[in-house]
Amino acid sequence: MYQTQSPVLFIVFNRPDVTAQVFERIAAAKPPRLYVAADGPRAAKAGEAELCEQTRAIINKVNWPCEVKTLYREQNMGCKEAVSSAITWFFDNEEEGIVLEDDCLPGDGFFEFIDAMFERYRHDSRIRHIGGANLQHGQKWGDASYYYSNLTHVWGWGGWRRVWQQYDKELTRYEADEVRPELEKIFTDPFMLDSWEEIFKRVKAGEIDTWDYQYTFLNFFNNSLSVIPNVNLITNIGFGENSTHTHDVTNRNANIPLGKLGNIAHPKYVLPQKQADEATLMHDFAVIERRIALAKYNLRRRRFKRWLKGLFKKQAP
Template sequence: MPYQTSSPLLFIIFNRPDTTLTVFERIREAKPKRLYIAADGPRTSREDEEHLCSEARKVIEQVDWDCSVETLFREKNLGCKYAVSSAVDWFFSKEEEGIILEDDCLPSNDFFRFCDEMLVKYRYDSRIRHITGCNLQYGKKWGDATYYFSRNVHVWGWASWKRVWNSYDVELSKYQRPEAERQFSNVFSEQLLIQSWVDIFQQLKDGKIDTWDYQVGIINFFENGLCVIPNCNLVSNIGFGQNATHTFNEVDRNANIPHEDLPAEVIHPEYILAETKADSLLLNRDFDIENRLKKLRKKERKMQIKRLLGFK
C-alpha cells in the first residue's frame, strides 16, 4: 500500500494539463485529507492558454478519496511572482504547516513520508525553516544520516510551517542594497558569489525577475535558517522544455532526476549544522564560479603583461 500523508497539501497549477495530471496521480496515491489547489489565470497574449488552464483545473474532478478540497482559481493572470507567493499566503492563512507541490514537481511516494516526519520533528525548532524533497548532488551523500542540513533552499517539492512563511516578503521590502550587500559577505567568502547574489537581489528589487523563490532563499540566508535535504532524491522536475516558465533547457542536468528510495528507518543527523561543502559545491556549479575565476585570472594576466610592456 502506498504511504498516505497526514499533512495538508497545496497543489499549484497553471497551464500544463499533462504534467498536472502526472503529479496529481502521485498526490492521489498519498491521499491528503486536506487539499488546496491554486491556479493562475491565463495570459491574454497567449493563444489557447485559456483552454489549457481550463483543462489543468479539471484535475479537481479526479479527487476520489475522502478529502476536503479548497480552490483559489484566478481569473486574471498574476504571473509567477505573485500567483505562487499569494497561493502560499492563502495556504498558510488556513494551515499551520504543510506540503507544497507545483505542477512540474513529481514526487515519489516516499516524499510524503519524509515531509510528514520532518514537519513533526522540527515543528518547534526555529533553526529549521524548510524541508525539501529535491536533491541536486547527483548521488553524492553527505554524512551517514538520511538527510543533511543546508543553507540553500530548494522548492521543487517542499514543506514548511506558517511560523516560517510569516517572515516571507515577496518584495524584500525591509532589505536595502547597502546593508544586504554587507550581509551577503557574512554568508559567503567568494566575492563572485557575493556579487551574484547582490545582482539577483537588485533585480528582484527592481522588478526585473518574475519569480517568488529567490526571495525564499535570500530570506533564509538573512534569517540564518537551515533547510532539510534528503540524501536521496525524492522529487523529479518533469517540466523542463519550451512550455516551461523558467526551465527551458530539456537537456539540463537537473531535469528528470530519477527518484531514489528513502530508507524504511530515517536516521537523523547528530549535529544541526549546515553541510558547507555541499552548499559550496552546488552554488559554485550553479553560478559557474570556477570558469568565471579562470576568465578573470586570464584577463588580469593580460593586463599585467600590457603594463609591463608600457601599455595603459
C-alpha cells in the same frame, strides 16, 4: 502506499500533461486536505485559456476522502504574484503543509519524509524549511538520511506558517547596501557573493518575476537551516519551452532520478553542510567558468602592461 497526514498545496497553471503526472502521485498519498491554486490565462497567448481549463479539470478526479479548496484566478497575475499569494492563502488556513508545483514529481518516500520532518522539527525554530529535492548528483553528506543547508530548494517542500508569515515579497525590510556584508557571514566566495547581490538588486527592482528568491533571502537573513534529503525525492519534469523559468532541457538538474531513503536516520549535529551548498552554487553560478575567464583576463592585462612598459623603455632616449 504511504498516506500522508499533511495538507497539500498544488500550484498549477497551463500544463495538463505534467499536472496529471504530479496529481497521480498526490492521489496515491491521499492527503486529507488538498488546496489547488491556478493562475489565469494570458490574454495574448493563443490557446492558453483552453490549456488552463484542461489543467483545472484534472482536479475533478479526486476520488479519496479529501477536503478540496480551490483558488482559481480569472486574470493572469504572473509567477511572483500568483504563487506567493497562493502560498499565503495556504498558510492562512494551515499551520504547516506541503507545497508542490505542477512540474515537481514526488517519489515514493517524499510524503513520508516530509511528515517525519514535520513531526521532528515542528517546534524547532532553527529549522525553517524542508526540501524534497537533492541536487548533489550522488554525493552524500554524512551518514544520516538528510543534511542541513543554508539554501532553500523549492521543488517540492514542506513549510510552516511561522516562517511564511515573515515573507516579504518586495524585500522592503532590506536595503541593497546592507546585503553583501550580511551575505558574507554565510558565503566567502566572491563570485557567489556577486551573484546573490545582483539577484537581490534585480528582485528588489522588480526585474525578476519570481517569488522564491525572496523566500531564500528571508531564510538567509534569519540564520535558518533547511533540511535536505541525502537522496533525491523530487524530479523536475517541467524543463522545456513551455516552462516559465526552466527552459534548458539539457540542464543537469532536469529529470534527476528519484531515490529511496529507507528508514530515516537523523544527523547528530545541527550544522549546515557548507560544502554541499558550495557544490550546488558552483554549478548554478558558473563559478569555475568565471574564475577561468577572470584569470585569462588578468593574464592578458599583465601581458599588455609588460608590453607597454617595454615599449616605453625602447623609446626612452
